[in-house]
Amino acid sequence: MTLVIKGARPYGEGEPVDVLVEDGVITSIGSVKVPEGAEVLDAAGQVLLPGFVDLHTHLREPGREDTETIDSGSAAAALGGYTAVFAMANTDPVADNALVTDHVWRRGQEVGLVDVHPVGAVTVGLNGAKLAELGTMAKGTAGVRVFSDDGVCVADPLLMRRALEYSTALDAVIAQHAEEPRLTVGAQAHEGEQASRLGYPGWPASAEESIVARDCLLALHANARLHVCHVSTAGTVDVLRWAKDRGTKVSAEVTPHHLLLTDDRLDTYDPVNKVNPPLRTGRDAEKLRAALAEGVVDCVATDHAPHAPQDKDTEWNAARPGMLGLQTALSVVVETMVKTGLLDWRGVARVLSERPAEIGNLPDHGRRIAVGEPANLALVDPDAEWTVRGAELASIAANTPYEGMRLPGVVTATVLRGRITAREGKIR
Amino acid sequence: MKHLLATDGLDAETATAVLDTADELKHTLLGREVKKLPTLRGRTVITLFYENSTRTRVSFEIAGKWMSADVVNVSASSSSVNKGESLRDTALTLAAAGADCVIVRHPASGAAHRLSGWLAEAGTSVVNAGDGTHEHPTQALLDAATLRERLGSLKDRRIAIVGDVVHSRVARSNIHLLHTLGAEVVLVAPPTLLPVGVEKLPVTVSHDLDAELPAVDAVMMLRVQAERMYGGFFPSAREYSISYGLSERRQALLPDHAVVLHPGPMLRGMEIAHAVADSPASAVTEQVRNGVHVRMAVLYHLLASEGAAA
Numbered sequence: 186m187t188l189v190i191k192g193a194r195p196y197g198e199g200e201p202v203d204v205l206v207e208d209g210v211i212t213s214i215g216s217v218k219v220p221e222g223a224e225v226l227d228a229a230g231q232v233l234l235p236g237f238v239d240l241h242t243h244l245r246e247p248g249r250e251d252t253e254t255i256d257s258g259s260a261a262a263a264l265g266g267y268t269a270v271f272a273m274a275n276t277d278p279v280a281d282n283a284l285v286t287d288h289v290w291r292r293g294q295e296v297g298l299v300d301v302h303p304v305g306a307v308t309v310g311l312n313g314a315k316l317a318e319l320g321t322m323a324k325g326t327a328g329v330r331v332f333s334d335d336g337v338c339v340a341d342p343l344l345m346r347r348a349l350e351y352s353t354a355l356d357a358v359i360a361q362h363a364e365e366p367r368l369t370v371g372a373q374a375h376e377g378e379q380a381s382r383l384g385y386p387g388w389p390a391s392a393e394e395s396i397v398a399r400d401c402l403l404a405l406h407a408n409a410r411l412h413v414c415h416v417s418t419a420g421t422v423d424v425l426r427w428a429k430d431r432g433t434k435v436s437a438e439v440t441p442h443h444l445l446l447t448d449d450r451l452d453t454y455d456p457v458n459k460v461n462p463p464l465r466t467g468r469d470a471e472k473l474r475a476a477l478a479e480g481v482v483d484c485v486a487t488d489h490a491p492h493a494p495q496d497k498d499t500e501w502n503a504a505r506p507g508m509l510g511l512q513t514a515l516s517v518v519v520e521t522m523v524k525t526g527l528l529d530w531r532g533v534a535r536v537l538s539e540r541p542a543e544i545g546n547l548p549d550h551g552r553r554i555a556v557g558e559p560a561n562l563a564l565v566d567p568d569a570e571w572t573v574r575g576a577e578l579a580s581i582a583a584n585t586p587y588e589g590m591r592l593p594g595v596v597t598a599t600v601l602r603g604r605i606t607a608r609e610g611k612i613r
Numbered sequence: 614m615k616h617l618l619a620t621d622g623l624d625a626e627t628a629t630a631v632l633d634t635a636d637e638l639k640h641t642l643l644g645r646e647v648k649k650l651p652t653l654r655g656r657t658v659i660t661l662f663y664e665n666s667t668r669t670r671v672s673f674e675i676a677g678k679w680m681s682a683d684v685v686n687v688s689a690s691s692s693s694v695n696k697g698e699s700l701r702d703t704a705l706t707l708a709a710a711g712a713d714c715v716i717v718r719h720p721a722s723g724a725a726h727r728l729s730g731w732l733a734e735a736g737t738s739v740v741n742a743g744d745g746t747h748e749h750p751t752q753a754l755l756d757a758a759t760l761r762e763r764l765g766s767l768k769d770r771r772i773a774i775v776g777d778v779v780h781s782r783v784a785r786s787n788i789h790l791l792h793t794l795g796a797e798v799v800l801v802a803p804p805t806l807l808p809v810g811v812e813k814l815p816v817t818v819s820h821d822l823d824a825e826l827p828a829v830d831a832v833m834m835l836r837v838q839a840e841r842m843y844g845g846f847f848p849s850a851r852e853y854s855i856s857y858g859l860s861e862r863r864q865a866l867l868p869d870h871a872v873v874l875h876p877g878p879m880l881r882g883m884e885i886a887h888a889v890a891d892s893p894a895s896a897v898t899e900q901v902r903n904g905v906h907v908r909m910a911v912l913y914h915l916l917a918s919e920g921a922a923a
Binding site for chain 1: 621640655699701720721722724727744745746747748779782785808809810811813814839902
């Protein structure tokens with residue numbers, strides 16, 4: 186299988202070049218004569234990036250196939266420029282054993298649009314009481330390397346310590362949804378002026394920051410790798426900086442929505458804006474953008490969370506938290522980081538591809554665009570804009586907070602191991 | 614006025630119009646043996662209550678009936694809600710059945726706003742009769758009506774709102790409405806019972822009730838909402854009562870003209886002393902009485918007076 190990408194600018198830099206891909210590997214970059222029978226991607230004016238890697242996706246299969254399946258979620262990912270996604274463990278049944286994680290991995294392979302890497306649960310049933318069989322999942326077909334009880338914080342400090350210690354033998358990372366549960370009982374929105382005015386029980390920033398601080402100390406003690414999911418507060422950035430300065434093996438992700446959206450949107454009472462952790466203040470968003478640019482926050486992860494209409498078109502308290510993210514992530518990063526001058530395209534490659542691949546331990550993704558490297562790639566038209574319509578996205582669910590919003594940056598093609606998976610907004 | 618969802622954003626002109634109508638209705642009905650006006654004949658008003666309530670639901674029901682509306686009461690415990698029907702579907706059912714107005718009480722903040730969105734197509738009006746810890750606008754209006762009766766204009770009057778502010782939709786609605794009507798509001802509560810960011814609201818804050826009482830024209834005691842509390846907001850009922858209860862000793866600190874309000878139900882002995890609740894300064898019974906007239910006025914402005922206010 187031969188592919189020629191004509192006239193793209195890798196990382197948006199330099200003169201346009203042609204990229205020859207043979208059998209899934211980049212074999213030539215420069216001026217390429219199209220071999221007979223080769224597929225050609227006309228990429229004039231477009232930016233070529235390594236394919237994106239999402240450390241935090243909810244594919245809902247098994248259990249809630251009415252909202253997303255590995256099939257539909259893979260399509261959304263490919264259309265969003267992703268070549269690999271990590272599927273969170275809070276499925277039904279929970280991915281707390283190798284039967285489930287291997288099943289998810291196999292389904293991902295069968296669909297074949299992106300590499301689907303299951304995240305294993307840290308504790309049995311996500312109930313925070315007993316360690317799941319991390320080793321069995323790590324040694325299974327799926328080769329799980331990221332463990333998380335996402336949605337539920339591993340609140341017990343001793344259990345978290347054990348998980349971190351145990352993971353060091355598996356070359357794995359423990360990804361924590363940092364939320365001290367006692368501080369967020371009944372919480373519905375960021376604790377602050379907006380929540381107080383609207384009468385929503387508050388989710389205080391300190392509930393996140395205190396757990397991140399605790400876990401960083403535990404990770405340092407255990408010499409283990411900790412990954413902080415969806416950082417949402419300015420204070421957490423300070424904690425991460427402090428921990429990294431001390432040599433803690435800690436990485437962190439921020440979601441596109443925490444970069445762009447704030448709790449000002451609560452005025453609508455529309456649960457499409459309900460997410461966990463909640464949308465924070467403008468000051469938090471500003472600090473998160475700066476931290477991402479600086480590398481204190483390592484990468485962008487979508488926390489793609491499809492929900493059925495009956496779980497979202499309801500009163501706020503009854504609504505499930507979460508929003509779609511796979512097909513809008515690049516555009517939100519362009520809007521918040523590129524247009525503002527905080528990141529260039531090399532920076533975009535770092536936060537959407539290279540760092541998440543490193544954190545998730547994926548040797549074939551997030552690689553340089555260079556001869557000899559695997560051809561997992563995304564093509565982006567930096568000058569194009571599009572209007573988000575939830576019903577037109579590939580996910581089964583349509584809960585996007587960007588409905589009707591015009592966003593910059595369009596993914597024009599995605600290439601997985603030399604094969605085009607998505608092109609011009611359509612799955613191949 | 615299409616809906617009454619909150620006092621936050623309710624302008625002084627509209628609020629005053631409702632209060633004036635309430636006043637007019639009260640005087641119209643004064644001394645009448647048969648309290649019945651034909652104003653809302655043929656209109657259907659549904660009360661949809663997802664939380665227990667006596668005074669608010671009954672008040673709305675009487676208000677509707679005195680205006681000759683057909684009033685239907687729906688409580689969550691005896692409806693399809695019990696079978697798992699969503700608020701949205703329940704709302705659409707009521708609209709399809711011909712409701713001109715739905716009066717809703719719901720444990721979720723913002724529920725009345727959501728309801729108004731779902732009912733927009735049907736043209737049904739929505740009145741928020743208390744949504745979570747957000748707002749209870751008719752309570753604030755009836756409080757304002759009561760204060761106007763006792764004090765005259767609210768302009769430059771100083772009102773203390775005392776107690777569990779953080780869980781109180783009554784407090785939120787009163788803060789906005791009293792401010793809009795020109796009064797100065799002081800919140801008196803322990804720090805644990807004040808909302809985060811309270812300094813951004815048009816209020817001053819105090820933790821010392823004794824210090825505030827001599828300078829206020831009214832003191833509005835709040836109910837301590839034990840059902841919404843978790844994790845120790847104050848050490849004990851005894852300590853709360855000592856620090857923030859309106860005792861007879863404290864009442865003596867108030868100016869002679871000062872009014873005592875309580876939205877009820879009252880925790881006598883803890884929030885307010887028995888003797889204070891029943892004293893001439895207390896307007897608790899008047900609040901309930903005015904509640905009917907205020908709710909009549911609200912229904913009038915929503916259903917009978919097209920374009921009476923924007």
